[in-house]
Amino acid sequence: MAQLHRPGSxxxxxxxxxxxxNAMVYGGGTAIQILIKQGILFxxxxxxxxxxxxxxxxxxxxxxxxxxxxxxxxxxxxxxxPLAADAYRHVANPRVRNTASVGxxxxxxxxxxDPPTALLVLDAxxxxxxxxxxxxxxxxxxxxxFQETALEPGELVSGVRIPNQDASAGYHFxxxxxxxxxxxxxxxxxxxxxxxTVHIGLGAVAxxxxxxxxxxxxxxxQGAVDxxxxxxxxxxxxxxxxxGGAEYKRRLARVTxxxxxxxxxxxxxxx
Amino acid sequence: MTTQITVKVNGVEHFxxxxxxxxxxxxxREKVGTTSVREGCGVGxxxxxxxxxxxxxxxxxxxLAVRYDxxxxxxxxxxxxxxxxxxxxxxxxxxxxxxxxPGFVLMSRELLAENARPSECQITEHLEGNICRCxxxxxxxxAVAAAAERRSxx
Numbered sequence: 001m002a003q004l005h006r007p008g009s010x011x012x013x014x015x016x017x018x019x020x021x022n023a024m025v026y027g028g029g030t031a032i033q034i035l036i037k038q039g040i041l042f043x044x045x046x047x048x049x050x051x052x053x054x055x056x057x058x059x060x061x062x063x064x065x066x067x068x069x070x071x072x073x074x075x076x077x078x079x080x081x082p083l084a085a086d087a088y089r090h091v092a093n094p095r096v097r098n099t100a101s102v103g104x105x106x107x108x109x110x111x112x113x114d115p116p117t118a119l120l121v122l123d124a125x126x127x128x129x130x131x132x133x134x135x136x137x138x139x140x141x142x143x144x145x146f147q148e149t150a151l152e153p154g155e156l157v158s159g160v161r162i163p164n165q166d167a168s169a170g171y172h173f174x175x176x177x178x179x180x181x182x183x184x185x186x187x188x189x190x191x192x193x194x195x196x197t198v199h200i201g202l203g204a205v206a207x208x209x210x211x212x213x214x215x216x217x218x219x220x221x222q223g224a225v226d227x228x229x230x231x232x233x234x235x236x237x238x239x240x241x242x243x244g245g246a247e248y249k250r251r252l253a254r255v256t257x258x259x260x261x262x263x264x265x266x267x268x269x270x271x
Numbered sequence: 272m273t274t275q276i277t278v279k280v281n282g283v284e285h286f287x288x289x290x291x292x293x294x295x296x297x298x299x300r301e302k303v304g305t306t307s308v309r310e311g312c313g314v315g316x317x318x319x320x321x322x323x324x325x326x327x328x329x330x331x332x333x334x335l336a337v338r339y340d341x342x343x344x345x346x347x348x349x350x351x352x353x354x355x356x357x358x359x360x361x362x363x364x365x366x367x368x369x370x371x372x373p374g375f376v377l378m379s380r381e382l383l384a385e386n387a388r389p390s391e392c393q394i395t396e397h398l399e400g401n402i403c404r405c406x407x408x409x410x411x412x413x414a415v416a417a418a419a420e421r422r423s424x425x
Contacts, residue, residue, distance in 0.1 A: 093400020
């Protein structure tokens with residue numbers, strides 16, 4: 001395995017990250033250990049964030065919640081706005097969620113992860129820290145390509161800010177898998193809708209998680225479903241694999257979006 | 272690199288030299304001798320390697336041992352039939368081959384510590400990451416409900 005470094009502060013962590021050759025941040029470590037076992041992770045150094053104080057804080061104010069990178073996925077089930085909480089609740093299983101981290105989940109950048117779908121809809125902001133300071137990256141600009149994020153070399157996720165969710169809007173997170181209940185999804189959708197707009201975050205149906213909106217002013221529920229499916233159609237670009245071919249995943253994406261919109265519609269009207 | 276860590280396993284302190292890349296699973300099996308902690312899938316999906324750290328479930332197959340310096344760990348060796356969960360599993364015939372049962376027992380203890388009266392749905396959800404190849408899920412669910420009843424009778 002790569003050499004493990006255990007910094008005692010965030011400054012030390014980012015210094016290590018920029019100074020070492022081929023270094024990677026070690027967050028919760030669940031994904032990293034799986035990728036090591038699969039033989040597809042190549043890093044020479046790990047910078048462990050577990051020893052850095054202050055990265056497990058959750059701070060709420062009237063605009064939203066700011067979450068440290070080492071906060072567990074499990075804690076987000078209760079700490080995040082409802083749509084995001086639902087998406088976090090669908091990650092892996094409760095035991096893995098105890099260890100897996102919010103920052104690592106984002107930096108992993110996998111197109112099939114659940115939380116990004118909701119964070120896209122809620123317009124969350126990723127805080128990226130390097131030796132040069134901290135910058136803000138809207139999550140809608142964070143996922144740049146297959147397994148690629150907007151993080152620069154030497155940068156780490158130092159937090160994520162999730163704005164409050166409009167309490168009068170309806171919401172739903174829907175996830176469909178083809179192999180097993182706990183397998184990667186074939187299609188997932190986080191949906192938030194008010195009277196005028198439906199916001200949709202899509203997972204697993206394109207090389208990156210995707211965000212789209214559709215105008216639903218004056219439409220009934222079937223009209224909103226049709227508008228949502230028409231809006232996602234151009235961004236569907238599924239990767240065929242053992243979980244299904246491209247056409248299957250395309251169809252499942254439409255079904256997933258329809259289910260999520262209908263459930264969100266009911267949630268808005270009936271709470 | 273080798274680091275010395277101190278872990279309390281089932282109430283007993285162990286001073287261990289561990290490699291930086293050593294997994295908690297291997298350290299517990301090979302250095303501590305708690306072989307109820309088992310490897311199944313190796314990727315956190317089956318629950319056979321479950322341990323409790325400070326009461327919180329962890330997949331030891333994905334956990335670096337050095338991170339558990341100072342931790343208080345519970346494995347199935349720390350429990351006996353005076354434990355409500357263990358005795359309920361026995362009484363409900365929840366074990367067939369038994370390979371997965373230590374993991375199920377520990378997950379159930381975590382659940383009951385968080386939620387004294389879980390619904391059947393909550394039991395299923397909390398155990399969703401544990402696999403029993405013998406398929407004794409109905410008996411396992413019954414055992415968890417029975418343990419809840421024993422701990423806090425209605």
